[in-house]
Amino acid sequence: MGKTLAEKILSLKSGGDAQAGDVVISDVDLAFVQDTTGPLAIRQFKESGFQALAKPQQTMMFLDHAAPSPAQQLSNDHILLRRFAGEMGCRIYDVGEGICHQLVAENFANPGDIIVGADSHTVTAGALGAFATGMGSSDVAVALALGKTWFRVPESFQIELSGAFPRGVYAKDLVLYLIGQIGADGANYKALEFGGRALARMTMSQRLTIANMAVEAGAKVGLFPADKVTWNFLREHGRGDKYKPLSADAGANYEQVILVNLDQLLPMVSLPHAVDNVRPAAQVKGVKIQQAFIGTCTNGRLEDLAVAADILKGRKSHPGTRLLIAPASRQVLIRAIEKGYIRSLIEAGAIVLPPGCSACLGLHQGVLGDGEVCLSTANRNFRGRMGNPEAMIYLASPATAAASAIKGEITDPREFM
Amino acid sequence: MSDLMLKGRAIKLGDNISTDDIIPGRFAHLRSNLPELAKHVLEDGAPDFASKVKALSATGEGKAILVVGKNLGLGSSREHAPVVVKMSGVAAILAKSAARIFFRNAINQGLPVLLCDTDKIGDGDELEINVTGGKIADLTSGITLSCGKMPAIMSAILGEGGLIPYIQKYKDFVATG
Numbered sequence: 103m104g105k106t107l108a109e110k111i112l113s114l115k116s117g118g119d120a121q122a123g124d125v126v127i128s129d130v131d132l133a134f135v136q137d138t139t140g141p142l143a144i145r146q147f148k149e150s151g152f153q154a155l156a157k158p159q160q161t162m163m164f165l166d167h168a169a170p171s172p173a174q175q176l177s178n179d180h181i182l183l184r185r186f187a188g189e190m191g192c193r194i195y196d197v198g199e200g201i202c203h204q205l206v207a208e209n210f211a212n213p214g215d216i217i218v219g220a221d222s223h224t225v226t227a228g229a230l231g232a233f234a235t236g237m238g239s240s241d242v243a244v245a246l247a248l249g250k251t252w253f254r255v256p257e258s259f260q261i262e263l264s265g266a267f268p269r270g271v272y273a274k275d276l277v278l279y280l281i282g283q284i285g286a287d288g289a290n291y292k293a294l295e296f297g298g299r300a301l302a303r304m305t306m307s308q309r310l311t312i313a314n315m316a317v318e319a320g321a322k323v324g325l326f327p328a329d330k331v332t333w334n335f336l337r338e339h340g341r342g343d344k345y346k347p348l349s350a351d352a353g354a355n356y357e358q359v360i361l362v363n364l365d366q367l368l369p370m371v372s373l374p375h376a377v378d379n380v381r382p383a384a385q386v387k388g389v390k391i392q393q394a395f396i397g398t399c400t401n402g403r404l405e406d407l408a409v410a411a412d413i414l415k416g417r418k419s420h421p422g423t424r425l426l427i428a429p430a431s432r433q434v435l436i437r438a439i440e441k442g443y444i445r446s447l448i449e450a451g452a453i454v455l456p457p458g459c460s461a462c463l464g465l466h467q468g469v470l471g472d473g474e475v476c477l478s479t480a481n482r483n484f485r486g487r488m489g490n491p492e493a494m495i496y497l498a499s500p501a502t503a504a505a506s507a508i509k510g511e512i513t514d515p516r517e518f519m
Numbered sequence: 520m521s522d523l524m525l526k527g528r529a530i531k532l533g534d535n536i537s538t539d540d541i542i543p544g545r546f547a548h549l550r551s552n553l554p555e556l557a558k559h560v561l562e563d564g565a566p567d568f569a570s571k572v573k574a575l576s577a578t579g580e581g582k583a584i585l586v587v588g589k590n591l592g593l594g595s596s597r598e599h600a601p602v603v604v605k606m607s608g609v610a611a612i613l614a615k616s617a618a619r620i621f622f623r624n625a626i627n628q629g630l631p632v633l634l635c636d637t638d639k640i641g642d643g644d645e646l647e648i649n650v651t652g653g654k655i656a657d658l659t660s661g662i663t664l665s666c667g668k669m670p671a672i673m674s675a676i677l678g679e680g681g682l683i684p685y686i687q688k689y690k691d692f693v694a695t696g
């Protein structure tokens with residue numbers, strides 16, 4: 103019988119015939135922690151009695167969630183992580199280098215890899231055909247020490263994409279639409295596997311946005327096949343030799359098939375306080391916003407800043423709206439400076455924050471006040487997510503965020519195109 | 520292995536309790552100080568949760584069993600979420616469904632999560648749970664519920680009291696029947 107992508111990768115890695123429902127033990131190609139989950143992972147690692155990493159070259163630590171640190175306790179956690187990395191001989195990406203998932207995509211993730219990270223959006227690397235999933239600190243601690251972990255092989259949903267994005271509609275709108283259809287727990291424990299004729303035209307940046315939010319439907323991974331787009335991305339990032347084509351077999355067994363024609367999509371917005379509470383932007387327009395936030399592992403890439411800069415160039419953000427921009431990595435920031443996007447954004451009134459998670463998780467750099475509304479390009483709008491349970495978070499694409507920043511209220515971006 | 524049995528009382532909460540509800544990001548600076556962090560468990564969504572759990576333990580009527588609806592623990596991978604739920608005094612969780620990372624984290628912390636039709640359980644009901652066998656007796660209503668089976672490796676980890684004690688004992692993942 104044909105295999106899904108998830109079954110295929112897990113079969114290759116576990117050296118057996120992995121089928122949905124099986125439990126397999128698999129080698130791990132990359133294991134990582136970040137600064138809010140890393141300290142507990144280190145404590146669990148030490149408590150287990152481990153002395154060394156199984157694969158120091160394939161272990162990473164990222165200081166991105168509190169970057170730079172806003173509180174002494176977090177600064178001390180950073181010291182703990184730097185010290186551990188030094189002792190164990192693994193690489194640490196310090197404050198200012200960028201968000202873990204962006205750095206994994208830029209530097210490490212390859213088709214067919216198994217990646218585990220102590221962060222739920224580890225799924226982002228599924229865009230490159232890696233079986234990448236988030237785990238807790240204990241699981242990652244054990245993966246760091248043993249170089250392997252266990253998985254239950256997930257059943258898969260096939261998401262078959264046709265058509266092309268219309269004007270003003272982006273990967274974010276597609277993934278919000280999908281989550282609205284599937285529901286926040288509709289793909290719990292499952293793999294989402296993307297396919298269809300639309301993929302050939304879908305850039306790596308768009309794929310990363312989509313894979314990133316697979317977890318918002320409960321999924322364990324969001325997998326794209328490895329194709330020409332993957333190959334080009336790997337070559338641009340100096341690892342063309344890591345490319346291998348990878349796709350599901352014909353006749354693979356899918357639990358569900360979902361067809362989406364991109365031609366018919368609209369700009370979408372997710373409303374507070376649930377990611378699957380999704381409506382077309384046109385139905386939500388007019389809601390006043392005090393903050394617009396463009397960044398995160400979902401939408402902080404060069405293409406995202408390009409879209410925002412294009413809309414904001416020569417215009418001004420609304421006086422009642424703070425416009426925050428946080429590039430996903432240092433490389434993104436440098437390229438955005440070179441291309442002139444940062445200048446256009448700053449001239450439009452944007453506040454540019456250092457590469458990292460920034461305002462996304464409510465720790466620093468844009469905590470909301472009571473009753474305030476933020477339109478964010480992030481992936482979560484749970485109550486309290488941006489640091490205040492009395493605030494409201496709407497999620498949308500960078501284009502919708504840019505257009506809304508200009509008017510000071512939620513706006514369909516096609517008004518500015 | 521003898522059956523792991525628990526007796527306690529239901530504290531009922533709703534659907535879609537996120538890891539941001541359990542431990543909001545604004546307390547991330549306390550993550551290396553778990554006793555302090557645990558004081559804020561579910562503070563925004565269910566402010567009286569911690570005192571209810573405490574009151575239950577104080578009466579000696581049995582342990583607190585957290586009973587919730589669907590998609591418990593959606594959101595981040597922060598293992599601190601099940602850690603603080605356990606630290607607050609909850610002995611087991613019953614849910615209609617649970618997000619996969621939260622589910623795995625709770626088991627890794629030795630906190631049993633059983634999936635069953637929790638609509639049938641009332642707030643304050645007296646429960647008797649056979650964790651190993653996946654059976655729940657609601658002594659208040661007289662009904663019995665069964666839960667889906669978890670993978671053998673998970674039961675083995677839970678049986679050892681969590682992933683770290685499991686690894687301390689076996690030094691590796693061992694095949695379980």
Ligand code: SF4
Pocket residue numbers: 167201202203221223398399400458459460462463480481
């Ligand atoms: S940008 Fe937000 S969602 Fe992404 S890793 Fe950072 S905190 Fe998590």
